Amino acid sequence: AKQLGRDLVCEYSTDDMRRMEDRRMLGIRLRHAMQHDELHLVYQPEIRSSDRAVIGFEALLRWNSPEMGLVMPERFIPVAEALGLMPELGGWVLDRACAQSRAWMDAGLGDFFVAVNVSAQQIQRGNFAEQVADTLRRHGLPADRLELELTESALLENVDRALHSMQQLSTLGVHLSFDDFGTGYSSLSYLRQFHVDKLKIDKSFVFDIPRDASSIAIANTVVAIGHQLRMTVIAEGVETAEQAQLLTDMGCDALQGYLFSRPMKAQAVAEWLADYQI
Numbered sequence: 001a002k003q004l005g006r007d008l009v010c011e012y013s014t015d016d017m018r019r020m021e022d023r024r025m026l027g028i029r030l031r032h033a034m035q036h037d038e039l040h041l042v043y044q045p046e047i048r049s050s051d052r053a054v055i056g057f058e059a060l061l062r063w064n065s066p067e068m069g070l071v072m073p074e075r076f077i078p079v080a081e082a083l084g085l086m087p088e089l090g091g092w093v094l095d096r097a098c099a100q101s102r103a104w105m106d107a108g109l110g111d112f113f114v115a116v117n118v119s120a121q122q123i124q125r126g127n128f129a130e131q132v133a134d135t136l137r138r139h140g141l142p143a144d145r146l147e148l149e150l151t152e153s154a155l156l157e158n159v160d161r162a163l164h165s166m167q168q169l170s171t172l173g174v175h176l177s178f179d180d181f182g183t184g185y186s187s188l189s190y191l192r193q194f195h196v197d198k199l200k201i202d203k204s205f206v207f208d209i210p211r212d213a214s215s216i217a218i219a220n221t222v223v224a225i226g227h228q229l230r231m232t233v234i235a236e237g238v239e240t241a242e243q244a245q246l247l248t249d250m251g252c253d254a255l256q257g258y259l260f261s262r263p264m265k266a267q268a269v270a271e272w273l274a275d276y277q278i
């Protein structure tokens with residue numbers, strides 16, 4: 001019995017410890033990565049449905065680790081959040097994205113905005129809007145060239161603080177959008193509390209278009225609600241021409257997905273734009 005008992009305890013805690021050890025290791029490496037230039041941003045275009053013109057780029061974080069290779073954000077951002085590294089990491093993303101947007105502006109590449117994902121720890125900080133204003137000023141970037149993507153969970157952590165930041169950001173002239181729209185628990189009720197310029201239909205709905213009638217109905221409804229509330233609506237995860245056509249026919253204002261481009265390094269953007277056929 002003793003033998004069995006020890007085995008059981010061991011099996012359970014080894015697994016648990018491995019997970020904690022993984023996180024701890026990832027955290028240590030991430031701190032190192034932030035100081036050693038292992039992080040970079042990739043950019044994915046957002047396309048206006050009506051004429052298929054490029055209207056902006058979403059910045060997405062990548063980590064090129066010497067030990068682990070390319071690490072995707074879904075793996076390390078939760079760890080960064082848990083360790084409280086997100087204000088710093090998010091601040092870095094904001095700074096790099098604004099610098100890049102300014103460089104594109106100076107190169108006369110077009111009238112694009114850059115969209116940046118914001119995590120709970122950022123929006124919940126009292127000085128977030130100030131940090132954004134400061135970043136814009138440092139790069140001489142007009143506020144309307146920046147869009148911030150917010151998720152329900154980031155906002156709901158502390159509604160009053162999120163509202164306060166959002167109010168200040170709107171006053172600055174920064175555009176705000178709801179990311180992953182429809183995947184949360186209270187998408188509809190938080191539309192009443194928080195005012196944004198744009199809704200982004202999550203790719204989980206787009207993937208099942210046109211196969212799944214409910215996904216089509218949901219996309220249709222998000223477009224209708226968004227327009228009634230005078231917001232624009234974008235769909236992410238658009239991979240096929242058929243999806244693009246159906247979403248365009250529904251009145252969805254913009255599209256983003258592998259159909260147009262995968263996220264790419266900043267250096268690749270000019271060439272991609274030159275080759276891009278409307």
Ligand code: C2E
Pocket residue numbers: 044059060061072073074077090093117118119179180203236237238239256257258259263
């Ligand atoms: P998200 O904000 O919902 O970003 C969309 C994700 O879908 C991106 O994954 C993008 O590469 C991927 N995607 C775009 N088009 C397609 C498509 O047509 N098909 C498929 N299968 N996927 C597509 P990625 O880059 O791995 O990012 C995952 C998530 O990590 C993001 O989801 C976002 O929540 C988070 N994230 C990424 N960068 C940042 C960042 O700088 N800050 C914060 N706070 N979160 C970030």
Ligand code: CA
Pocket residue numbers: 058117149179
């Ligand atoms: Ca996003």
Ligand code: CA
Pocket residue numbers: 179180202203236
């Ligand atoms: Ca999403």
Ligand code: CA
Pocket residue numbers: 151179180
């Ligand atoms: Ca997301």
